[in-house]
Amino acid sequence: MKNKYMFGGGIIVVFLGIMIYLFTQTSVQYEGSFDRIMQSGKTFKATGSWIKERNYEIDKQSKTFSFYMADENGNTMKVMYHGTMPNNFESSTSVVVTGKYHDGVFHATDILTKCPSKYQEQPMQKANS
Amino acid sequence: MIGNILLTLALLAGVFSIYMYYLTYKGYQNTIKLARYSFHLTAIAVLTASALLLHAILTHQYQYKYIYNYSSSDLPLGLLMATFYAGQEGSFMLWVLFSAIIGLILLDYTSKRGDLEPRVMMIFTLALAFLLVMVNPLLKSPFNYIWSQPDFIDLKNINQSYLSLPALQSFIFSDPQSNKQFIQMSKDLYGVLTANNISVNNFIIEGKGLNPLLQNFWMQIHPPVLFVGFAMSVVPFAFALSALIKNEYKDWVKQALPWMLMGTMVLGLAIMLGGYWAYGVLGWGGYWGWDPVENSSLVPWLVGVASIHTILVQKKTQEKGSGRFIKTNLILSIMTFVLVLYSTFLTRSGILGDASVHSFVDPGMTVYLFLVIFLGLFIVLGLGMIIYRWKYLTENFTFEENVLSRELALFTGSVALLASAIIVLVGTSAPIFGQTVELKFYNELNLPIAIIIALVNGLSLLLKWKHTDSKLLLDDLKFSGIASIVLTLLIVFLGSVYDIMLVILTLSAAFALFVNGEIAFRIFKGKRSYLGAYIAHIGIAVFLIGVVATGGYSQESQVDLVKGEKVSTLGYDLTFTGYSPIDNGKKYAFNIEVSKNGSVRTAAPVMYIAEFNNSLMREPDILVGLTKDFYVAPVSYSEGTEGEQDHNHGIPMTKGQTIDHEGLKIVFDSFEMPKDAMSSMTEGKEFRISAILKLIDGSKETIVKPSVVISSGTQKYEPVFVKEKNLKFELTNINAGSGQIELLISDIDGKKESGSKTAAKEVLTVDASIKPFISLVWIGVLFMVIGYIISAVRRSRESVE
Numbered sequence: 010m011k012n013k014y015m016f017g018g019g020i021i022v023v024f025l026g027i028m029i030y031l032f033t034q035t036s037v038q039y040e041g042s043f044d045r046i047m048q049s050g051k052t053f054k055a056t057g058s059w060i061k062e063r064n065y066e067i068d069k070q071s072k073t074f075s076f077y078m079a080d081e082n083g084n085t086m087k088v089m090y091h092g093t094m095p096n097n098f099e100s101s102t103s104v105v106v107t108g109k110y111h112d113g114v115f116h117a118t119d120i121l122t123k124c125p126s127k128y129q130e131q132p133m134q135k136a137n138s
Numbered sequence: 139m140i141g142n143i144l145l146t147l148a149l150l151a152g153v154f155s156i157y158m159y160y161l162t163y164k165g166y167q168n169t170i171k172l173a174r175y176s177f178h179l180t181a182i183a184v185l186t187a188s189a190l191l192l193h194a195i196l197t198h199q200y201q202y203k204y205i206y207n208y209s210s211s212d213l214p215l216g217l218l219m220a221t222f223y224a225g226q227e228g229s230f231m232l233w234v235l236f237s238a239i240i241g242l243i244l245l246d247y248t249s250k251r252g253d254l255e256p257r258v259m260m261i262f263t264l265a266l267a268f269l270l271v272m273v274n275p276l277l278k279s280p281f282n283y284i285w286s287q288p289d290f291i292d293l294k295n296i297n298q299s300y301l302s303l304p305a306l307q308s309f310i311f312s313d314p315q316s317n318k319q320f321i322q323m324s325k326d327l328y329g330v331l332t333a334n335n336i337s338v339n340n341f342i343i344e345g346k347g348l349n350p351l352l353q354n355f356w357m358q359i360h361p362p363v364l365f366v367g368f369a370m371s372v373v374p375f376a377f378a379l380s381a382l383i384k385n386e387y388k389d390w391v392k393q394a395l396p397w398m399l400m401g402t403m404v405l406g407l408a409i410m411l412g413g414y415w416a417y418g419v420l421g422w423g424g425y426w427g428w429d430p431v432e433n434s435s436l437v438p439w440l441v442g443v444a445s446i447h448t449i450l451v452q453k454k455t456q457e458k459g460s461g462r463f464i465k466t467n468l469i470l471s472i473m474t475f476v477l478v479l480y481s482t483f484l485t486r487s488g489i490l491g492d493a494s495v496h497s498f499v500d501p502g503m504t505v506y507l508f509l510v511i512f513l514g515l516f517i518v519l520g521l522g523m524i525i526y527r528w529k530y531l532t533e534n535f536t537f538e539e540n541v542l543s544r545e546l547a548l549f550t551g552s553v554a555l556l557a558s559a560i561i562v563l564v565g566t567s568a569p570i571f572g573q574t575v576e577l578k579f580y581n582e583l584n585l586p587i588a589i590i591i592a593l594v595n596g597l598s599l600l601l602k603w604k605h606t607d608s609k610l611l612l613d614d615l616k617f618s619g620i621a622s623i624v625l626t627l628l629i630v631f632l633g634s635v636y637d638i639m640l641v642i643l644t645l646s647a648a649f650a651l652f653v654n655g656e657i658a659f660r661i662f663k664g665k666r667s668y669l670g671a672y673i674a675h676i677g678i679a680v681f682l683i684g685v686v687a688t689g690g691y692s693q694e695s696q697v698d699l700v701k702g703e704k705v706s707t708l709g710y711d712l713t714f715t716g717y718s719p720i721d722n723g724k725k726y727a728f729n730i731e732v733s734k735n736g737s738v739r740t741a742a743p744v745m746y747i748a749e750f751n752n753s754l755m756r757e758p759d760i761l762v763g764l765t766k767d768f769y770v771a772p773v774s775y776s777e778g779t780e781g782e783q784d785h786n787h788g789i790p791m792t793k794g795q796t797i798d799h800e801g802l803k804i805v806f807d808s809f810e811m812p813k814d815a816m817s818s819m820t821e822g823k824e825f826r827i828s829a830i831l832k833l834i835d836g837s838k839e840t841i842v843k844p845s846v847v848i849s850s851g852t853q854k855y856e857p858v859f860v861k862e863k864n865l866k867f868e869l870t871n872i873n874a875g876s877g878q879i880e881l882l883i884s885d886i887d888g889k890k891e892s893g894s895k896t897a898a899k900e901v902l903t904v905d906a907s908i909k910p911f912i913s914l915v916w917i918g919v920l921f922m923v924i925g926y927i928i929s930a931v932r933r934s935r936e937s938v939e
Contacts, residue, residue, distance in 0.1 A: 012541050017553040020590065024557040028564060028583055035576040036568060054574060067774075069903075070790065070871065070880070072696060093773045093903075099753070 037107060043084040047110050054107045055115060059098070060085060067094060078104060078115075086110065090117040098122050141190045141281030142274075148183035148238075149270040151176045152263050159260040163383070170256065177245060177263060184238040184270075188222075191231060191280055195221055200345050201338035203289065204228060204280040210347035220357045221348050226486060227280040229361065230272045236362075236369035237266045244373060244397075251393055251938065257380030265372045265475075268512050277505055284338065285328035290320040295344040305330045350748040350755050356415035360408060364435065367405030368478050371438060373397040374445065375475035375520065378468045382523040385530065387464050388456055391449045394471065396934035398449065402442040403926030409435055410919045421758040421771045423907065424688070425915060428580045430490045433566040434481035438474050440559035444552035445470035451545050454603060462545055464535040465524075466552075472520035477563075479513045490569050542606040547598035554590040561587075581689075585639050592646035592682055595675050596653035618656060622648035629683075633691065633910075640690045644683060651679035667932040674925025681918025687911035694907040696773065698790060699730065701900035704798040710734050710768060714902045717775070720744070728772055728902050732761060743772040743904065766910040773903040788870040788882035799883050802863070803834040806881070809874050810843060824849035829869060829879050833860070844869045844881070859886055 040046055040053040057080040059065070065076035075089040088106050098104075101122035108117035158173035195218060200206040208224040223232040241262055248254040273279050284291075290311065293301070300306065309327050312319045321327070323342075331341055348357075377394035381387050412432065413425035426432065445467060452461040484490055487506045524531075539546040561583045565575045600606075600614045626645040635641055658672040697707045699714035706712075713731040720727045725746035732741050744757040758771040789797060791806045798804075810828040828845035842858040844867045857868035864886050871880040 012539050012546055013549060016546060016550045020550065020553045020557055021560075024561065024583065024587065028561050031579050031583060032564065032568075032575060035579040036573045037576065039569075039572045039574070069698070 039105075041080055042082065043078075043080045043086050044082075046115065047086065050109060050111060052107065052109050054105055055080075055086075055088075056103065056105050057081070058103050059101060065094070065098070075114075078106070086115050087113065088115045088117050090120050092120070095120055095122050139281070141187050141194075142279055144183045144187040144190070145270060145273055145279060145281070146275070148180045148187065148234075149267060149274060151179040151183065152267040152270055155180060156260055156263045156267065159256045159263065163256040163260065173256070173259070174245065174249075177241065177259065180263070180266070180270075181238040181242050184234055187281075188231065188235045191228070192219065192222055195219070198345070199339055200295075200342040201283055202280065203282050203284040203286065206284050206291070206295075206342060206345045208346070208348060210345040211343075213348060213353075216355075216358050217348060217353055220352070220361075223361050223365070224348055224352060224357075225280075227273065227278045227282075229365065230269065230278055231280050232362065232365045233368055234266070234269045234273055236366050237269060237372070240366075240369050240373070241266060244376075248393075252389065253384075254377075254380060254389075254393065257383050258376045261376035261379045262372060265375070265516070268515075272505075272508065272512075277508060283328075284323050284342065285325050288322060288324040291323050291342060292346075293319040293321060295342055295346070296321055297341055297343045300336060300341060303334065305334065347750050350750050351420065354415075354419045356411060356419060360411040360415055363404060363411055364408035367401060367408050367435075368482075370397065370401030370404060371442070371475045371478045373401060374442075374471035375516075378471035379520065379523055382468065382527050385527060387468070387531075387535070388461065391453050391456075391461070391467060392933070392937050395446070395449055395453065396930045396937055398442060398446050398471075399926050399930035399933060402439060402446060403923055403930065405435065405439045405442065406926075407919070407923050409439060410916075414916070417912075418760060419757060421756055423694075423769070423771065423905070424692075424909075425912070428562075428565070428577050430566050430569070431485050433562045433580075434484045435478075437559045437563050437566070438477035438481060440555050440562070441470055441477055442474045444555040444559070445474060447548045447552045447555075451548050455545065460535065460537065462535075462537055462539070463549065465531050466549075468524055468531075469521075470552075470556075472524070476513070476517050476520060477559075479516055483509045483513050484566065540605045542601060542608060542611065544598050544601040544603050544606075547594050547601050551591055551594035551598060554587050554594065558584055558587045558591075585643065588682055588685075589639075589643050589646050592643065592650045592679060595678065596646070596650040599653050599657060599672075599675075618649055618652035621652045625652075633687070635686070635690065637690060640686050644686050647679045647682035647686070651676060651683075654679065667928065667935075670925045670927070670929030670932060672925070673928060674922045677918045677921025677923075677925055679918070680914050680921060684911050684914025684916075684918055688909050688915065692907055692909050694905060695792075696903065696905050699902045699904060700789070701902070703789075706796040707906055708768075708908050710906070712904075712906065714900070716900070717902075728775065728904075730770060730902070730904070732768060732770075741768070741770040743770050745772045745775060762913070764913065766908050767912050769905075769907045769909055771905040771907075773905055775900075775902050777900055788868070788880035790878060790880050793877035797881075799865075801835070802865075803832075804881070804883075805832040805834065806830075806879060807832050807841075809877075810845075811874065827872060827874060829872070829881070831867065831881070833863075835863075842867050846872050861886070 037052050037054050039056055041056050043055065043057070046053045046055055055078065057078040060077040060079050063077040065074065067074050072093070073089050073091055074094045075087060077085050078088050079085045088108075090106065090108075095101075098120075103122075105121040106115065106117035107119040108115055110116075155173050155176035158169045158176060161169040162173055194202055195205055195209055198205070198209070198211050200209075204225060204227045205221070208228070209218065209221040213221065221228070223229040241259075244262060245255065245259055248258045271277065275282060293310070301310075306321070306327075309322045309324075309330075310319060311322060328338065331338060374394050374397060377390045377397070381390040409432065410425070412435075416422040416427065417425040448463040448466045448470065452463050452467055455462045487509050539549065562580065565579050568574050596618060600611055600618075622645060625648040626641065629635055629644050629648075630641055635644065654672040654675040658669055658676065661668055661672075693708050695707045697705050697712065699705055699712055701714050701716060704711050704713045711733045713733075715729045715731055717726045717728045719725070725744050727742040727744050730741045730743070732739050739761050741759040741761055743759040744755075746755050747753070748755045756772045758769060760770070761768040791797060793806060793808060796803055796805045807830045810830055812825050814825070824847060826845050826847045828843040831842050831844070833840045833842060840860070842860060844858045845856050846869055847854045847856060855869050857866050859866050866884045866886050868882045868884070869879055870882050871878075873879070
């Protein structure tokens, strides 16, 4: 018997097997279309932007932070994050929330905000014509 | 301008050096000197360029785009110097700088060891040349002027005295969203300024500044160490390739080994410095979060560690007879560097944009393509050479190992490390395909691997080379076996560790600890230079025990601290005593008195609004202890202005919690509810839930039961009056499921109310947590570092033999 392949190969095969299984179990897809998120009910990483006009709410009692998000097509959904507002939420340009949509609300377990790092990305208008 | 010229010169000299080394390898006699001269020229040009960049940073020359973007005049010296590598351009520059210095050492090292130099230096310089292309003026040079590309500059950073110039007016813009005014810097404006005799350096007088997240002590340490590790990772690659070029596979392992040990040590240290940074300053709550950036430097480290172990086998076995694992060693040494490049690609190409807390800017298409070419070329070069020699390698070096041999045990350990590397790599690469994995993926897969690694770690040292008598093995196992079982039982019962996987991990880590400890103890009186491996192994064992404790048994709770009121959580009494400005009023420290068993310490987490990105920044504070850290991360602070909080909100309490009301201790003991509460609720029948509160006044204890009556959806709260104390206890909210209530305490005559209305003027919310034995994690890392250094010294002595 080839001992090297038994031990080494054994470990690799076993762990790759478990890995593939766990990957299918724990992988979460990025999704930019809220329609699909609302229909599916699976866990997604929803990407979109915070609708500033509709503000946000912090409920100190239930320790949730909720706000409205819009996707590229203008679909909106309410997001409830079970935690505190991230540091740079107000200046964020895009938001990625991880969670599931049920009962009319996207319940997020994780939230990631992206901030503008360059002024060029902001719309500019000429002051003096 | 001189900076860019120097960088270009460095690149040209580097390319020339590669060619001269190639000719030397081909047998030319006079070319070696030229090769060395030109490599030195490259190094000198790089060193000078780096000094120029540093000088430009220290003298605030904002005409350089890079310095304008990442530096500012108000930074203290240490952080100002750290802006050297705060952005992509500068961090590549730092990589180039360390590569150049390491190249000089490597040149000296290889020139003293046979005919190594031309082949090793040729490959090493090739890698350096690619890094130099990265910082050339067309890609990511830190020396590019700010007007080379149009850029908007905040008006506040401009010298105000020039703003009235009529010629400037057409360059001023305003952004209606942020209500800020900008000036558009471009070649046109540069022309206007030059025509008016204004130097750009006088025109732009302040930079954008350093991201406040990076403004702390660790920013000065972690990135440089990491880039030394990156710069060293190319050395084993160069050695492996030089062996493949010559088709001679014996000497390179002992020559490369000290470099691998040092490189792996530095990279590992850098990773954990980053971990400490995240834990102690950034307030991520832990030292490891499986973040893509952390992961992508962990993967090459794991492969590097695996390669060290299989290389030891080859080195040992080829002393008498034929070396083992020759192919494995070549492949692993090549993969370590390839994975460093892959890591760079993942973190620098912007491909992880949505997945990482380290928000990296998209560097643009050219840089992306260049990174792909850089990575691709080195994969093709490394693996191509292996394929080219594959037939020779398999014909000459295929062996079989005995089951009970150290060779096989080391191989098994390395494979386990590789399995871990593959898992982390797959998880980290998932965002490329629009997926990500949950943290569970990493944790659940790496736990059994850690067990295998710890077991093999101990076992391999009890096994002899080639073959071990099983009776002798059993004899050797006695001490460490029994000792580790005893230690594990102690940990299990004292620490109530009942998770079976964690118990097994503890056992195997304890086993590794005792096997190595015993050997280290025995050889301590003899050859101390041989201690390295055992010390490093003790380090990993201690580290793993620390991981079991913090990973499995950290406790967390979020509490609202009303100023002046004592709140008990996790066995500590916390009192928020107020905030005070620190750092010239730029930041605020929130002082919390933390008392336990009579001893009082102060935790002072920090919060402030950073002007840089207009965000709330939070910094935790840690009360470090021998057996546990008490970690306080600030969440929010409210002054409780009128109308913000509902009148009817009481003090939130969780089951078991104690609060203090004017010297009276109030313990929320439990709920009292009818057994059929659930069915009553669903049927809409009337039922009552009471909160049992113990009032402790000195030695006197009374029990009160404020309650709520629930019938078909309506809730009626029934208060309790305690006449002798003139107090009224009323629930304002109840959540039996999570064990929480809100309690409103007021005087019966209604004068004073101690709910949110009067007392909750200043509320600080914090995440408090207990991290048991996190000190073991740091101690373990320290041991590993020391062990690696001792080994590296020993192996570098052996490499000349």
